[in-house]
Amino acid sequence: AQSVSQHNHHVILSEAASLELGCNYSYGGTVNLFWYVQYPGQHLQLLLKYFSGDPLVKGIKGFEAEFIKSKFSFNLRKPSVQWSDTAEYFCAVNLIKAAGNKLTFGGGTRVLVKP
């Protein structure tokens, strides 16, 4: 079955530390890849997306992600986190040939940044 795995359920780090969140997917076809963020009490918002081209994509708020096709991975990174990055982060995938742009989400990683 198609699935998206996020390796860490919880991450705790201090301000200015670097962040990397892992995401692997198990689709056989060509995919679009997304990272969404959910700040406390807010709706899911898009951080960044990969459709084609340069596998290193930059998103909002200093986040970036690298698509490694051979590893079926799309890891999210930020060199120096801030307290305001405390949130839950979701990796999501859709199959390009599938109808409807339906997204399949990973289980999420809850990130707590200590001031």
Next chain:
Amino acid sequence: DTGVSQNPRHKITKRGQNVTFRCDPISEHNRLYWYRQTLGQGPEFLTYFQNEAQLEKSRLLSDRFSAERPKGSFSTLEIQRTEQGDSAMYLCASSLDLQTGELFFGEGSRLTVL
């Protein structure tokens, strides 16, 4: 605010009662999606519409669940004879009909079944 709007934001009901949630998508978006999110999990796909046509339903959507989008604008999700296992956040999202279209999510409707 021109984002995706959902209401009610919170609903507490007793087991066996029916509940209905409404979603108003971004106005020019012709695709509308329903997802369910339980604590500690990522959103799980339930169903989606292209205009007024319901094109796909997940196996998660039991016979007690029904969704409509009568005029291709707002949508409703009804749960009949609610069970405690239905307690979750119900998320609505909308998108343009593009291969690369991102989904825009509402704030969700939280259901608690007592």
